[in-house]
Amino acid sequence: MDHPDRRTGPRTASALETADFLALDHAPLHSPAGGGASITRARLDALEVYALHAQDACAIVSRFGAQVLAYRTAAGREVLFTSALAPFDRSRPIRGGIPVCWPWFGPAAQPQHGWGRIRDWELAAADADAGAAGLTLRLAEPGGASAQVRIELGSELWVALTHLGDPAAGPPVTAALHSYLRTPEAGATRVRGLPAGTQIPAAARNAAEPGAFAFPAAGIDAALALPGGIQDIRLAVAAGERDCATIAAACSDVVLWNPGGPLGDTTEHAHRGFVCVEPARLGQPLRPGEELAAAYSA
Numbered sequence: 001m002d003h004p005d006r007r008t009g010p011r012t013a014s015a016l017e018t019a020d021f022l023a024l025d026h027a028p029l030h031s032p033a034g035g036g037a038s039i040t041r042a043r044l045d046a047l048e049v050y051a052l053h054a055q056d057a058c059a060i061v062s063r064f065g066a067q068v069l070a071y072r073t074a075a076g077r078e079v080l081f082t083s084a085l086a087p088f089d090r091s092r093p094i095r096g097g098i099p100v101c102w103p104w105f106g107p108a109a110q111p112q113h114g115w116g117r118i119r120d121w122e123l124a125a126a127d128a129d130a131g132a133a134g135l136t137l138r139l140a141e142p143g144g145a146s147a148q149v150r151i152e153l154g155s156e157l158w159v160a161l162t163h164l165g166d167p168a169a170g171p172p173v174t175a176a177l178h179s180y181l182r183t184p185e186a187g188a189t190r191v192r193g194l195p196a197g198t199q200i201p202a203a204a205r206n207a208a209e210p211g212a213f214a215f216p217a218a219g220i221d222a223a224l225a226l227p228g229g230i231q232d233i234r235l236a237v238a239a240g241e242r243d244c245a246t247i248a249a250a251c252s253d254v255v256l257w258n259p260g261g262p263l264g265d266t267t268e269h270a271h272r273g274f275v276c277v278e279p280a281r282l283g284q285p286l287r288p289g290e291e292l293a294a295a296y297s298a
Contacts, residue, residue: 014270015096015182016082018072021060026051029126036130037153045088050126052133052153059153062097064090066121066137066149069097071157077298079157079245081180081274083266093117095265096274098296099178100161103145105255105282108171113178116147124148131155143168160293163286175292176255176280179247182273183239186258187217189275193235194254197227204256215275219260225253225283237277249279249294 024042029050031038037054044062049069052059056074061067071079082096093099093113102116111118121137128134132154140146146165152158163173183189190206191213201222206214213224226233230252237244255278262268279294286292 013084014267014273015078016070016084016086017078018058018060018070021049021070022051022058024049030128030133032128032130034130037128037133039126039128039133039135046090047088050123050135052128052135052151054128054133054153055131055155057153057155057157059151059157061135061151062094063123063137064120065094065117066100066139066151067094067097067117068151068157068159069094071153071296073298075298078182079296079298081182081270083263083270085265085267087265090118090120095263096180098159098180100149101174101176101178101278101280102147102161102163103167103173103175104171105174105176105280108174113176115141117178121149140165141167156295156297158293158295160291162291163288165288172285173287174280174282174285176253176278176282177249177292177294178255178276178278179294179296180274180276181237181245183237183244183275184242184273185239186215186272186275189215189237189239189244191215191235191237191256191275191277193233194224195226195228195231195233198224200224213256215256215258217260219258219271221255221257223253223255223280223282226251229284230281233279235277237275243298244275245277245296245298247277247279247294247296249292251279251281251292251294252284253280253282254278255280255282
């Protein structure tokens with residue numbers, strides 16, 4: 001497969017690997033004198049991207065969208081899906097990784113899922129020590145809307161969106177971390193750990209495992225309100241005997257999505273290799289100073 005800095009020629013894989021991003025020409029950004037974790041930066045077409053290295057794990061972050069594009073654990077597991085056909089020219093959102101949907105989710109206004117994922121965020125801080133590396137990215141829009149995204153890599157990957165200022169006009173501020181998780185087969189993938197009483201759609205129920213959410217092969221788009229509102233949850237995502245990821249989050253809703261077919265920026269069968277499991281604040285919008293955060297591990 002071509003490396004992502006070469007945008008011509010055939011593509012034989014559906015998803016990019018962390019190694020594809022590391023093959024770019026990286027320069028040091030932050031590296032403690034004593035060694036340990038570090039951060040580098042590189043150009044990817046029109047994007048500036050950062051590589052966080054800590055405890056033998058690696059995460060790739062784009063300043064465009066404040067978006068994690070890849071996460072490889074210390075054991076070598078690729079956790080996230082980013083399409084091999086995703087454009088990196090800043091003309092549209094990047095398909096995959098962990099898009100930050102803010103200051104609204106879905107079609108509440110235009111553009112879909114808000115403009116946080118189609119803006120260049122400012123790098124406010126880059127730090128690393130013996131065991132962790134982190135970035136802080138900030139966005140301030142005309143009219144007062146502002147937010148911060150903090151990304152930390154250590155024994156797990158931590159992503160936190162803090163809503164700082166409301167837009168002057170528009171719908172209530174909602175948000176989601178639109179996580180694209182790799183799976184060997186979307187139609188065999190289950191999500192366990194939803195709070196008791198969560199209303200699972202009929203198409204996603206499994207008689208053998210009543211409390212789990214089962215992704216149907218035909219695709220699904222479901223926003224589940226958590227009984228009791230904002231709470232800490234821990235979701236385990238698995239396909240058969242394979243554990244795909246664990247997400248620990250504080251949220252009021254969880255969105256679960258798979259298109260059930262190819263998209264304009266994916267290969268023909270790419271949809272079978274990912275599911276989206278998205279901690280969200282939909283039913284209880286964010287107020288200034290509030291945070292939507294999730295920790296990812298595998």
